[in-house]
Amino acid sequence: MDSARFTTTQRLSCQMMNPDLFKASDRTQTIQPPPKPNRSKSEPTKPEVVVDVEGKRCYYKGKILGKGGFARCYEMTDVASEKMYAVKVIPQSRVSKPHQREKIINEIELHKTLQHKHVVKFSHHFEDGENIYIFLELCSRKSLAHIWKARHTLTDPEVRYYLKQIISGLKYLHNKGILHRDLKLGNFFVSEGMELRLGDFGLAAKLETVEQRKKTICGTPNYLAPEVLNRQGHGTESDVWSLGCVIYTLLCGNPPFETLDLKETYKCIKEVKYTLPPTLSPSAQKLISAILQKNPADRLTLDQILTHEYFTKGYTPDKLPPSSCVMVPELNPPSPAKKFFAKMAKSLFGKKKSKVEKTPAEEKDDISKLVSGIVKCSISRQMSCKTVGPNEATPPMAPLASSGPTDTQAEEESRKSTSQSLKGTGASSNDPCEDALTPAAVIESAVKVLNDCLSSMPAASRNPPCLSKPKPFIWVTKWVDYSNKYGFGYQLSNQNIGVLFNEGTHLSLCDQRRTVHYCLANNKHFMFQADTLPEQLQSQKQIVELMANYMEQNLMEGGDLQYEDLPPPSASPLLLQWVKTDHALVMLFNNGTLQVNFYTDHTKIILCKSADDDSYLLTYINRERVSYTYPLSVLTDRGCSTELRHRMRYVVQLLQHHTGS
Missing domain, CATH: 3.30.1120.30 (POLO box domain)
Structure with a gap:
């Protein structure tokens, strides 16, 4: 980041905190990506700077990556190291009550403990008078929600490719006794190398016995399991149900229980009332049917999903090209040459x-x-x-x-x-x-x-x-x-x-x-x-x-x-x-x-x-x-x-x- 792009106040604030940051221009320069040829010719606005006083670091805030009910996510760059992060920014006004702050603290403490290839990496956090900042791994290809929006439907090999990685990350969580409780397309992030990461642990919770399970209804309506709506609580089977909804959405173009009325959606979920399009492959129909079972005990486990004929008899690519984010990739089983x-x-x-x-x-x-x-x-x-x-x-x-x-x-x-x-x-x-x-x-x-x-x-x-x-x-x-x-x-x-x-x-x-x-x-x-x-x-x-x-x-x-x-x-x-x-x-x-x-x-x-x-x-x-x-x-x-x-x-x-x- 060229120090000339800071306002005088921002520069002085950073310099007082760490004067070495501004001694040499080559140490404070950020290699900027090449601009798009037909970009606007208007003068760019000066970036907002976020200062971690205790950690003695400065960050400049980039584009917004997403927003939810309590937080917004921004791209931020460390001025000294030029490392980029996805930063969850939570206004202090949203955590003014003790139970709200406790929820954020629990999310941070839980995410800190996670280390897995297919889980978004937690870096660090700090807060100031205005916000709490949670610094996470930046996944430059955004999420499966963005890919789904551009593509509407994905092919079977692509779904297998992503599903294997989701299951790998989800098994890691379940083995640590953690339920995600909000599995949906927007929480599956995609790295620069087209690898998938599970993220957003705002609703995650420790696995409990049936008697101790929380009866709160939480999650995204289209992906909620029947036992959650019936206030029977969350188990690992509830995450598997949500995964079945994800598979259906990627292959069919819309969630299985989506209707124009939320009450009708909940009714369809409780009755497991949905339609399998004839365009789906027979093995995909069998897999979805075996996951979307009303009784949690009847659903496939994560290991059983991986050994289902949908995987064993179908081609799964080792890699997907970045172009698959916006268009159908040319994917074929290995040729004789390969x-x-x-x-x-x-x-x-x-x-x-x-x-x-x-x-x-x-x-x-x-x-x-x-x-x-x-x-x-x-x-x-x-x-x-x-x-x-x-x-x-x-x-x-x-x-x-x-x-x-x-x-x-x-x-x-x-x-x-x-x-x-x-x-x-x-x-x-x-x-x-x-x-x-x-x-x-x-x-x-x-x-x-x-x-x-x-x-x-x-x-x-x-x-x-x-x-x-x-x-x-x-x-x-x-x-x-x-x-x-x-x-x-x-x-x-x-x-x-x-x-x-x-x-x-x-x-x-x-x-x-x-x-x-x-x-x-x-x-x-x-x-x-x-x-x-x-x-x-x-x-x-x-x-x-x-x-x-x-x-x-x-x-x-x-x-x-x-x-x-x-x-x-x-x-x-x-x-x-x-x-x-x-x-x-x-x-x-x-x-x-x-x-x-x-x-x-x-x-x-x-x-x-x-x-x-x-x-x-x-x-x-x-x-x-x-x-x-x-x-x-x-x-x-x-x-x-x-x-x-x-x-x-x-x-x-x-x-x-x-x-x-």
Whole structure:
């Protein structure tokens, strides 16, 4: 958060509390997401600042995320750490009575004890004279209620995907003796990675015996169980009933007992009077019928739901693409190619042992199996997989400028042995270059030239004329993230396919797959004819071919940049490193090229050196995939649109943030 955006009073309040927050602008800057191209041009209002005097922290209040009877939920950002939260704000006026305050205290104390993958994380809380603030994990995809509103109905595979996660979180609560008592679409939150979290524990209560159960009617009318309406109290079966209503709502588009009159709704619930549409699959009809039973003892348990034929005989995806929040995703059971991928993973890596079980010797054994003696130097890049867009299939979180651990003497010997082994196969090879570009060097150059440009460019309302026929340069047209098993794959504009493997090696298929370019983690290069590739590299080549086929069949080109006279395959750049943020994917290449792909609108920025001299070119690909290339010097002299300037500034802030500069 730029300190200039605070009012004088807000700034002084924060500074007195923690003066270190405002000593350096780079420590108080928030990397802002790129703006939407057609946003309002009116001057933004200064954000409201919330101050935790006791904790000596400042937060600026962002957009409202939701509101209920007693509280509102806002997006808030810690000024110092830039961490974002979902914050439940409860006015003190709403908890003026002892029983009201006790209710909030109980919610806080209960939520504090919960630690589960599918439960919204509790961070901290504080209060001032006006409000109580409860800081929670921010789930950027909002909730199932928002997805349902956009989609109206979901497919069976999607419902299975979400239901498995709901049941996982709900079993955790029930095992701890906690009833949620308000299960509904709006209380199932969805993270950036499309993972579901149970939230809102305002009505949650400890499980009690039948005699001790509270007879209060609480919850959301459409999801209330008959025993709750009949004042028989809540048990775990009441949560299961609500879950059945959730399943029905997601598949049918409306709650099972919804009517125009609340009394009629309650009557239908007590009589279990609802209709199963014929459009539902037979297994879905059976599942809903087995859950929505009037007698709590007759309902399926959570474990029985998971073993029901609805799950056992139906396909459940491992991941859902973010696009499924607004449109029906293309979901199919694993294809033969994907099955081959899974089989290949098992043959290459075997079954994973836990970190506790593995000894250093076992670690070395596993690593040596990967590629005949090539030692693994960077395991931190293995991350989760998710589909993002038509020319990309998603991203991990890796440090931007890490060099990996230093080689031990044994590892160095192993590298030399591998190098000698490959030399004996008739490959052409190049020794590591002492002046080869590192990720840090690419970042340093990019930050310098972009900063120089941004600091000098005049204000402008539009972009200057672009180059009509820019000299050819190579960029990434498609990419796919399989780093949970193998590495990061990408297709270049010259049709070469490369994969940066998790252990640090790199293999490219060049010249229409006739040539193989192989690079060890120590930057030693080898070139082979595809038909003379050593046996020890065949497995990696197969993985690259599978990724290439996947991208060819499933992903679109990322822009309209097409050249007939591209540099020769031997001049093809290699990916040095890649990193994912909440808004973009960054790729750094050994020829100094930097490419940033923005997820939301699929715009891209490519910074590369001109083929004629050492000057820089900046290419912007807009959301329609139309490209515009400018000499950076022209942007410096003539300025550019707000849209492009904000993206350039975002790139600089992102690079500085991840390198600590």
